[in-house]
Amino acid sequence: MQNIRNFSIIAHIDHGKSTLADCLITTCNAIEQRKMSKQVMDTMDIEKERGITIKAQSVRLNYIHNNEEYILNLIDTPGHVDFSYEVSRSLASCEGALLVVDASQGVQAQTIANVYMALEHDLEIIPVINKIDLPAANPDKVKAEIEHIIGIDCSNAILVSAKAQIGIKELLAAICERIPAPKSKDNKLKALIYDSWFDSYLGALALVRVYDGCLNKNDEIYLMHEGVKHSVLDLKYPHPLNPLNTNSIKAGEIGIVVLGLKDISQISVGDTITLNSNKADEAIAGFAKAKAFVFAGIYPIDTDKFEDLRDALDKLKLNDSSISYEPETSLALGFGFRVGFLGLLHMEVIKERLEREFNLDLIATAPSVTYEVNLTDGSILNIQNPSDLPPVNKIDFIKEPYVKATIITPNEFLGNLITLLNNRRAIQTKMDYITPERVLLEYDIPMNEIVMDFYDKLKSLTKGYASFDYEFSDYRIGDLVKLDIKVAGEAVDALSIIVPNSKALAKGRDLVKAMKEIVPRQLFEVAIQASIGNKIIARENVKSMGKNVTAKCYGGDITRKRKLLEKQKEGKKRMKAIGKVSLPQEAFLSILKID
Structure with missing residues (x-):
């Protein structure tokens, strides 16, 4: 147990986490050179294409x-905020972490x-400055930034370049010397499940730290x-290509438990295994x-594909x-799932x-969040779908979720960014100049304001630097x-959204x-209206398409x-009374593109 080291790599997206993991695997000869591939820990095509880790892997x-x-034991973690749930479980299984920052x-x-x-x-953190071979690299400035923002001593930070294989031996030595060995307090079995997935041959698998x-x-x-209760059918040590069989996993070790279950929902990440x-x-x-946190309706374009x-x-x-998902129906889109x-x-x-792996054509409605609706009779409703909102006369007040946002930006874009945040009803809680050129902002912002296109706007306003x-x-409230x-x-339920009164x-x-x-234009005039309750607040007309009857x-x-012509006019009136308009797919996407 004295010679076991459990550590994780934490970094922002694109700071070289997966490349560094590849480097460590190659240096330790865990995979033969001929079988090695780039981002060997990322197993999905989407991960490799987007250059992000979605599913954490261990080796x-x-x-x-x-x-x-x-x-x-390298316990890889996803970098993106959406997967921070997995990150917290992975970190709970470690004694140390490599903090990788792009030089x-x-x-x-x-x-x-x-x-x-x-x-x-309470992990031992080793600062690692990566990409030191780049022409724009400035390791001393990055060390000063880490010390100023995070307060970690960087005098013994390791300088590496995962691509050029510089400093990897020094990093491995630091892992062995500076990360503490795991400790055991008891002889009774206690193991944490920090990841799970499904294997078509072995069933549901649990990745555990004993x-x-x-x-x-x-x-x-x-x-x-x-x-x-379950029976342990098999035990393995994790490996990206071929996990190694073992008869026991001892205290301090990481391993895969094969239980032969047909459903992953029977294993919960964060659960404790004991005898x-x-x-x-x-x-x-x-x-x-x-x-x-975010809910959206997903419907098949071809309604026969619901099953x-x-x-x-x-x-x-x-x-x-x-x-999580549950069936829902929409008058406009048919049967689908929320x-x-x-x-x-x-x-x-x-x-x-869903579209790639199962060959489906899908349409997603505008994403929404969970609202807490307090009714006049004192009861509370949690709703995710705007069309489930009760009548106005039954609502006392509505509560919406807020998030604490951290933004780091070059100061030249600060004005644009503050304007964007003010437009999104954000409340500033902190502003700190990390260096004369870079600013750290902290804001409380309604989650409803960031689920649409906030991230895209932020990136375009700051040229991708924030x-x-x-x-x-x-x-x-x-x-x-x-x-x-x-x-x-006719109200189209799939196009309903919940908005602040001031912006409605x-x-x-x-x-x-x-x-x-x-x-599309019809043979009769089509009115498109926006309404709050029974009050129409905006209207546009789609002109009718003329048919040359003469x-x-x-x-x-x-x-x-x-x-x-008179006969045609009479026909159009009748058509307008009973006419149905079929909306194209773009109509449902237009709601996502409104600024």
Whole structure:
């Protein structure tokens, strides 16, 4: 146990975390050179294409330092804020963390969020300045930034370049010398599940860190939060290509437990495993189920594919237990599901995986958040779908979720950024100049304001230099109303959104203008209206398409033509009364593009 080192790599997106992990794996000869590939820890195509880690992976490495053999358990973590739930579990399984910062970009928002999470778990943090071979690299400035913002001593920071293989040996030596060995307090088995996924041959698998005792093959285990018993069919040590079989996982080690379950929902990340015959006195603290923050309706474009979508979601949930979904119907879109996600990137990734892996054509409605609706009779409703909002006369007040946002930006973009944040009803809580050129901003902002296009706007206003991170804060009372869009007199439920009262008029006007361009012309005039309750606040008309009924008249009396035109007018009136307008897919996407 003295020679085991459990550590994690934490970094902002694109600071070289996956490349550094590849480097450590290669240096420890865990994978033969011919089988090695770039970002070997990222197993999904989407991860490689986008250059982000979505699913955390772990690997067990052997390394000889000062003639002693060390076991290094690298517990990889996703970098993006949407997956911070997995990050917290991974960090709880470690004794140390490598804080990787890009030598040319410096400290960014997610670096701070993940470091504070590591400090909460009382980990030994080793600062690592990566990409020192870049022409724009300035390691001394980055060291000063880390000391100023995070308050970690950087006098013994390790300078590396994962791409050029510089400083890797020094880094491995620091891991062996500076990260403490795991400690065990008890002989009763206690293991934390910090990840789970589904394997089509072995069933649901749990990735665990054993704190106390020893887990053996064929043991009967007990899950303390779920309150169920299972039998251990097999045990493995993690490896990106071929996990190694073992008969036992001892205290301080990381391993994969094969339970042969057909459903991943029976294993919860953060649960504690103990022996059924000799149960631990208490579970490992900090267990909480993943909570969805962003909700969107997902519907198949071809309505016959509803069952295929249900099967696809069932299969995807086996690999990602953090999504939640329930069936819902929409008059405009037919049958679909209201799906809960951890964040916007999570929503994008899930939709893309459904379309790619299961060959589906899907349409997603505008993302929304959970609102707390306090009714006049004293009861409280939690709603995710704007169309579920009760009538105005039954609502006392509505509470909306707020998040604490951290933004780091070059000071030349500060004015634009503050204007954007003020437009999004944000409240400033902190402003700090990290260096004369870079500013750290902290804001409380309604979550409803960031789920649409906030991140895109932030990036375009700052030419991609600003970094953004957020965490849930609390619920606050808001002056909110439901904005409905009516097409030819009928409200389209899939286009309903909840907006602040102060913005409702402008939003309604923008929406009907955008819809006017998209709704195809009919043989009768179509009115597109935005309404709050029964009050119409904006209207646009889609002109009718003229059919030339007089084309067959060659000359002759004008009364003949007039008679035909009168007949057409009567027909159009009747058509308007019973006419149905079919909306194209772009109409539902237009709501996402309104500024």
